[in-house]
Amino acid sequence: MVWERRWNPLQENWVTITGHRNSRPWSVPEKKIFLSSRDHEAACPLCPGNQRVSGERNPDYESVFIFDNDHPAFALPAPSNRVIKNSPFVSAPAGGLCRVVCYSPIHNKTLADLSIDETKTLIDAWADQTTELMSYKKIEQVLIFENSGELVGVSNSHPHAQIYATEFVMEGFRKETRAFEKSSSPLMESLLSAEIMDQRRMLYEGSDVCAFVPYFAKFPYEVFIVPRNRHQFLFGLSRSERYDLAGALNGILRRYEALWNCAFPYMLLVHQSPCETSHPAYHAHIQIHPILRGPNLPKYLASVETGANHFLNDGSPEEKAAELREVNIGLTEHKG
Numbered sequence: 001m002v003w004e005r006r007w008n009p010l011q012e013n014w015v016t017i018t019g020h021r022n023s024r025p026w027s028v029p030e031k032k033i034f035l036s037s038r039d040h041e042a043a044c045p046l047c048p049g050n051q052r053v054s055g056e057r058n059p060d061y062e063s064v065f066i067f068d069n070d071h072p073a074f075a076l077p078a079p080s081n082r083v084i085k086n087s088p089f090v091s092a093p094a095g096g097l098c099r100v101v102c103y104s105p106i107h108n109k110t111l112a113d114l115s116i117d118e119t120k121t122l123i124d125a126w127a128d129q130t131t132e133l134m135s136y137k138k139i140e141q142v143l144i145f146e147n148s149g150e151l152v153g154v155s156n157s158h159p160h161a162q163i164y165a166t167e168f169v170m171e172g173f174r175k176e177t178r179a180f181e182k183s184s185s186p187l188m189e190s191l192l193s194a195e196i197m198d199q200r201r202m203l204y205e206g207s208d209v210c211a212f213v214p215y216f217a218k219f220p221y222e223v224f225i226v227p228r229n230r231h232q233f234l235f236g237l238s239r240s241e242r243y244d245l246a247g248a249l250n251g252i253l254r255r256y257e258a259l260w261n262c263a264f265p266y267m268l269l270v271h272q273s274p275c276e277t278s279h280p281a282y283h284a285h286i287q288i289h290p291i292l293r294g295p296n297l298p299k300y301l302a303s304v305e306t307g308a309n310h311f312l313n314d315g316s317p318e319e320k321a322a323e324l325r326e327v328n329i330g331l332t333e334h335k336g
């Protein structure tokens with residue numbers, strides 16, 4: 001049983017681990033069907049050949065397909081904002097580009113369902129998008145993320161990631177970059193070697209990439225997937241590193257799905273360096289924040305998390321990592 005506060009050196013904040021509260025009985029999981037049983041949906045704006053709200057028709061794509069989001073949160077050029085002098089109301093333009101990354105033409109094929117080769121192709125696409133979007137003048141950050149599952153508020157069930165390339169750096173990344181830069185020793189390398197030494201939270205140790213539940217996890221089944229070598233951006237990863245990253249990612253997502261044999265809603269973020277200036281201390285990696293703490297039992301971001309910006313994690317990271325390690329996902333494909 002763990003009951004203590006733990007320091008997250010990347011965000012420079014505390015998380016309270018309250019593992020003792022996790023003994024409440026769980027309800028029997030009702031298998032929640034979110035994914036369609038069909039591999040093509042006539043009404044899906046992401047399926048090949050279908051028309052989107054913009055009026056554009058999707059091509060008959062066969063692999064990864066990327067397009068500009070028809071409902072963008074950020075725009076380029078951004079609508080100009082009205083500055084009110086001598087006022088506490090401060091605003092700035094919401095400048096940026098938003099894209100949608102469909103993983104496959106198949107409407108009900110999730111990221112976990114992709115083969116290692118297909119996952120590697122997706123990582124290549126993410127890396128290429130980063131290169132392209134960084135070339136736009138004034139883009140300061142390229143954030144690639146996936147919201148997966150109804151519980152995370154996803155309105156379109158066709159598996160896809162999103163890209164926000166913005167003219168500003170979001171607060172979490174600003175803090176993380178500052179933490180990397182002010183650390184006297186390479187921060188992620190230190191965390192990674194401490195996790196490898198400890199072993200209790202390790203889930204995957206590949207030749208190039210490792211995955212673990214971090215010591216300071218905010219969510220019970222949170223996982224970091226970290227290349228052993230430091231790169232600021234995905235495009236810095238070699239072919240072999242990308243294959244190992246694909247294998248690690250695929251293995252973790254399959255563990256999630258197999259844990260209770262039900263969909264496992266999560267938020268996945270590719271952490272890459274801000275790009276307005278070079279930050280050689282930044283160590284790119286992937287973070288996955290699943291929102292379940294038990295079958296059908298979501299973790300809500302309630303008063304303390306939302307209002308006080310302090311996470312309470314009901315699960316002990318050591319126990320949750322052990323649960324994930326015990327899941328049988330069969331043989332892992334080895335490619336590359």
Ligand SMILES: [Zn+2]
Pocket residue numbers: 040041044045046047048106107158
């Ligand atoms: Zn679809």
